[in-house]
Amino acid sequence: MLKDFRTFIARGNVLDLAVGVIIGGAFATITKSLTDDIIMPVVGAIFGGFDFSSYFVRLGPVPATYKGSPDSYAQLKAAGVPLFGYGEFVTVVINFVILAFIVFLMMRSVNKLIARLEHEKASGQAEPAADPAEVVLLREIRDELKARGTIPPVA
Structure with missing residues (x-):
């Protein structure tokens, strides 16, 4: 069973998937920064505020022991106040659209x-296939025999 598992893990597709997940995680971080630090401040400025993720509606009362800002989404959420955080949702949707567009x-x-390479291959512009090893070996033998003078040069 361990041998089968090792064979499964060593397959190219599994390794490609692992690399894709790692690259995807790093790419998601870049996309999040692009959205949070560049795009969302512009969108927030257009819609009346610089912190777009702070748009929310309180759905329940604020606890009497709450000492934070009544306008802070993060603090209210940490205090357990039920919130309808549509600004955060819009931020996540914009993140997704940007990521999907970049992948597209x-x-x-x-x-x-790929289409250009296939077109070149179909029109004969692609590189010729490498000669088989036997042909290369026969050419080397012929050239060596010519160099020794064993066979006359071919015209």
Whole structure:
């Protein structure tokens, strides 16, 4: 069973998936920063505030022991106040749309490259296939025999 598991893990698809998850995590961090630090402040300025994620509606009372700001989404949420945080949801949706658009652009570029390579291959512009090892070996033998003068040069 351990051998089967090792074979499964060593397959290219599993390793590719692992690399994809790691790269995806790093890419998600970049996208989150792009959204939180660049795009959302502009969207927030357009809609009347710089912190778009602070848009929320309180659905329940604030505890009497609460000492934080009544306008702080994060503090109210930490205090257990039921909130309808539509600003945070909009931020997450915008994050998703940006990430999906970037992945779309990457896949579009890859598909165009693949189509161009297939077109070149179909039109005969692609690189010729490498000669089989036997042909290469026979050429080397022929060239060595020519160099020794064993066979006359071919015209």
